[in-house]
Amino acid sequence: MSAAERRKLSVSSGPDCSRRTFLLTVLVGALAAAGCGDKEASPPSDTVPQWLPAAVGDVDAAARIGRAYLEASRGEHNLDTLLVAIDAALAGEPGAAGGRRRGLSALQNAVRADYLRGKSVNVQGWVLSVTEARVYAVLALAADG
Amino acid sequence: MYTDARTLNDGTTVEADVAVVGGGPAGITLARAFAGSGIEVCVIEAGGLQPDPEVQALYQGENAGIEYPLAAMRLRMFGGSSNHWGGYCRPLDPIDFEPRDWVPHSGWPFGIEELAPYYGPANEIVEVAPAEYEDLDYWAQTTGDTLPELATGRMWLRFVHFSPPTRFGEKYGPELQRSRNIRVLLNANVVNIQAAAEGRTVNGFAIRTLNGLNHRVTARYYVVACGGLENARILLLSNDVVPSGLGNQNDLVGRFFMEHPHLGGFGEIVVADLQRLPPIYRDRILVHGHNVKAAFNPSAAFLREQRLLNATFMGGVAGEYHRGGKAGAESEKAAAHADMLMAAQRFLADGAGPINADDPDYLGVWLGMGCACEQAPNPDSRVMLSSERDALGLARIKLDWRLTEQDRYSLLQHMHSLAYEFGALGIGRLVLNVADDSQWPEVVAGGAHHMGTTRMHEDPRQGVVDRNSKVHGVDNLYVAGSSVFPTSGAANPTLTLVALTLRLADHLRSQLQ
Numbered sequence: 001m002s003a004a005e006r007r008k009l010s011v012s013s014g015p016d017c018s019r020r021t022f023l024l025t026v027l028v029g030a031l032a033a034a035g036c037g038d039k040e041a042s043p044p045s046d047t048v049p050q051w052l053p054a055a056v057g058d059v060d061a062a063a064r065i066g067r068a069y070l071e072a073s074r075g076e077h078n079l080d081t082l083l084v085a086i087d088a089a090l091a092g093e094p095g096a097a098g099g100r101r102r103g104l105s106a107l108q109n110a111v112r113a114d115y116l117r118g119k120s121v122n123v124q125g126w127v128l129s130v131t132e133a134r135v136y137a138v139l140a141l142a143a144d145g
Numbered sequence: 146m147y148t149d150a151r152t153l154n155d156g157t158t159v160e161a162d163v164a165v166v167g168g169g170p171a172g173i174t175l176a177r178a179f180a181g182s183g184i185e186v187c188v189i190e191a192g193g194l195q196p197d198p199e200v201q202a203l204y205q206g207e208n209a210g211i212e213y214p215l216a217a218m219r220l221r222m223f224g225g226s227s228n229h230w231g232g233y234c235r236p237l238d239p240i241d242f243e244p245r246d247w248v249p250h251s252g253w254p255f256g257i258e259e260l261a262p263y264y265g266p267a268n269e270i271v272e273v274a275p276a277e278y279e280d281l282d283y284w285a286q287t288t289g290d291t292l293p294e295l296a297t298g299r300m301w302l303r304f305v306h307f308s309p310p311t312r313f314g315e316k317y318g319p320e321l322q323r324s325r326n327i328r329v330l331l332n333a334n335v336v337n338i339q340a341a342a343e344g345r346t347v348n349g350f351a352i353r354t355l356n357g358l359n360h361r362v363t364a365r366y367y368v369v370a371c372g373g374l375e376n377a378r379i380l381l382l383s384n385d386v387v388p389s390g391l392g393n394q395n396d397l398v399g400r401f402f403m404e405h406p407h408l409g410g411f412g413e414i415v416v417a418d419l420q421r422l423p424p425i426y427r428d429r430i431l432v433h434g435h436n437v438k439a440a441f442n443p444s445a446a447f448l449r450e451q452r453l454l455n456a457t458f459m460g461g462v463a464g465e466y467h468r469g470g471k472a473g474a475e476s477e478k479a480a481a482h483a484d485m486l487m488a489a490q491r492f493l494a495d496g497a498g499p500i501n502a503d504d505p506d507y508l509g510v511w512l513g514m515g516c517a518c519e520q521a522p523n524p525d526s527r528v529m530l531s532s533e534r535d536a537l538g539l540a541r542i543k544l545d546w547r548l549t550e551q552d553r554y555s556l557l558q559h560m561h562s563l564a565y566e567f568g569a570l571g572i573g574r575l576v577l578n579v580a581d582d583s584q585w586p587e588v589v590a591g592g593a594h595h596m597g598t599t600r601m602h603e604d605p606r607q608g609v610v611d612r613n614s615k616v617h618g619v620d621n622l623y624v625a626g627s628s629v630f631p632t633s634g635a636a637n638p639t640l641t642l643v644a645l646t647l648r649l650a651d652h653l654r655s656q657l658q
Contacts, residue, residue, distance in 0.1 A: 054497070056488050057490025058490070061484040111492055112571060115565045115566075115569035116569045122577070124576075126576045126577075127560075127561055
């Protein structure tokens with residue numbers, strides 16, 4: 001990921017980091033795995049977890065879907081809200097604690113679990129896992145600064 | 146023996162033990178069941194061996210409800226509508242026979258166990274034997290593929306077998322022609338079921354030809370087998386003794402018309418890695434001389450839990466996407482599909498690399514989906530007689546096909562289930578093209594499945610025919626075909642109507658003995 005892309009994904013957030021403990025744990029692993037060791041020691045509280053872009057195949061495409069989700073879910077037009085919801089969905093999934101690879105695995109499990117349980121949203125006709133849609137929404141917010 | 150009714154002397158009477166109106170799958174199956182026996186059978190077919198526009202025009206009619214192409218949905222010629230049959234075969238599901246408190250007027254007089262012995266021979270007749278409709282392990286072993294089981298409990302897989310399709314006239318006509326005890330009367334239109342004794346018995350079929358001749362067929366037993374629309378019409382037209390129509394003393398003939406509502410293009414599914422979707426889930430696979438394909442159906446448990454109607458979904462690959470692909474006429478849809486494939490790639494394929502190493506730009510495919518759903522029995526969805534007349538001077542059909550919110554709601558729930566199954570298995574994502582606005586989309590169409598208009602019920606106040614397909618209150622008149630289905634399920638009706646006809650043949654044989 002280029003510096004410009006990292007800047008694009010940098011979003012200010014509130015001081016309450018406790019709700020994002022897990023995501024941030026994953027973030028550290030993700031950064032390490034991505035060879036971004038210089039960031040490991042930095043407090044990541046002002047950054048969107050960088051494993052999220054790696055969780056999708058194409059950030060721009062995901063952001064376009066994410067914007068459509070946010071259009072229909074105005075109450076979630078907030079990074080903290082989205083991250084907390086994603087955190088909650090990942091909690092308890094196998095692989096929830098650990099590095100980037102395990103974090104992605106937990107997300108994939110959470111998304112599949114949403115489909116298993118019928119926890120879906122309609123995004124321009126797409127029947128999507130709520131967690132998946134929120135991941136796309138985070139990327140949309142990040143991309144739009 | 147074939148006889149062209151137009152060549153008989155005017156006023157001819159043909160005598161038989163069993164007279165059958167209609168030379169389609171039901172009529173031909175019934176006649177064949179008596180081939181080589183001592184029972185004389187006369188099959189009365191309104192058409193000839195080839196299509197004839199003048200004959201086909203007799204099927205035109207009037208619509209009072211959802212638009213329905215009455216003349217295009219059936220064929221008036223020997224072999225009947227099997228001449229344009231698509232060949233889809235699958236038995237009804239056990240739950241389809243059950244009374245369900247959330248489906249008004251549901252419940253057959255018997256369970257699937259009553260028909261089970263007849264489905265095997267029916268498979269032979271429609272040329273899909275040996276048939277295995279349910280066993281996933283069997284199909285995994287037969288295809289050599291790992292077949293993922295559906296995961297949510299909402300749906301299960303069933304396997305549709307495709308008849309060649311059997312054109313009953315071509316396939317079985319020569320056998321009937323050779324048979325000494327079976328006579329096929331061609332170009333013979335039954336214009337009245339002649340009743341006696343205040344409608345308690347039938348003593349003849351009145352026949353008229355398009356060249357103006359009048360004949361008569363008499364028998365001990367009479368069977369009406371001319372399709373789910375025409376069966377009702379012919380009973381309603383036979384009103385010289387019973388003014389409301391034969392068998393219509395309780396105003397049930399023609400009511401409860403059911404189709405399998407089809408919504409072509411209701412949605413698409415994008416799939417990134419086709420290795421996750423075995424061929425039999427998306428293509429017809431040739432096995433044992435005929436094609437087979439998986440269908441996605443709601444499980445009985447889910448239907449009970451959610452109080453829904455049955456449905457069938459099938460899909461096939463309709464297009465492929467590549468990164469940077471050309472924009473086409475459907476570019477907006479294609480762009481949305483491509484976006485989803487790109488966004489969800491990590492959920493739908495292994496690893497972060499290209500899905501296809503030989504084609505790094507490959508994104509995946511989209512599946513076109515088709516559905517056919519159960520329509521709840523509805524007395525207001527009905528066949529009536531029009532004020533318009535056909536070339537024989539008979540009142541044409543007036544069809545008022547109606548669908549309800551219950552039908553629509555069920556289908557929409559199952560569409561979501563399909564999305565959940567593909568999502569839970571990490572195979573694909575589904576986009577719906579229908580709005581959840583309590584309206585049936587205008588594209589809804591029938592599948593040429595005409596059911597329910599002479600429904601079967603033990604109680605004459607709730608059904609036109611009894612459990613043996615005998616018209617209530619008439620001692621020697623029977624109905625064959627899908628018009629006797631009290632509920633439609635979501636399986637195409639031909640296999641079941643053939644099985645039911647074999648059962649009727651057994652009953653008539655016992656009566657004749």
